[in-house]
Amino acid sequence: MIKGYQYFSAFLDLRAQKSLVADLREIIVAAPLYTPTMPVSGRPFSVKMTNAGSLGWVSDKSGYRYQPLHPVSGRPWPAIPSDLMDIWREVSQCQMDPQACLINYYGNGAKMGSHVDKDEETFEAPVVSISLGDDAVFHVGGLKRADAKTRIVLKSGDVVVLGGLARLAYHGIDRIKAGTSDLLQEGGRFNLTLRRVTRS
DSSP states (O other): OOTTEEEETTOSOHHHHHHHHHHHHHHHHHSOOBOOBOTTTOOBOSSEEEEEESOEEEEETTEEEEESBOTTTOOBOOOOOHHHHHHHHHHSOOSSOOSEEEEEEEOTTOOEEEEOOOOSSOOSSOEEEEEEESEEEEEEOOSSTTSOOEEEEEOTTOEEEEOGGGGGOOEEEEEEETTSOOSSTTOSEEEEEEEOOSOO
């Protein structure tokens, strides 16, 4: 396993998970989920997404980037909830606060191909990922796409940290195991990814 990868199984109990879901519902009212598209091809992602924080990650024909406004509504992203900030401060070992919380919703058949989070100005802070809802088959590899991958099943309440060398490791979601959690009334899975975008 690449150095800097940390896996916190069952980090959040059921009460904490339900509290985060309530926070998510409020975020989504202010910044609705939308379907992003791939650069150049314009093909839609299989996940829906939104953001919280001063910056949000977006993708369209113009490319991958961070911006302060929702690409559909044109409104600023809502603030990152305090519960999420507390999780960051507990597991990140980073003095800087996150500026973006990318929220991906995985419905039936959704997945995320192997990729590296590298659209930030700095990689000194880790990426902190929180799972809510159905189980997901997650993979993490090395610094090259062809490197060997380790697969684990992420369950609701699990937290993953990609820091150090693992900050630029390839990772992704192979599939969602539908019906493995009743946390979300609509089923599926939310993944919350906390990121620092600019340098300190």
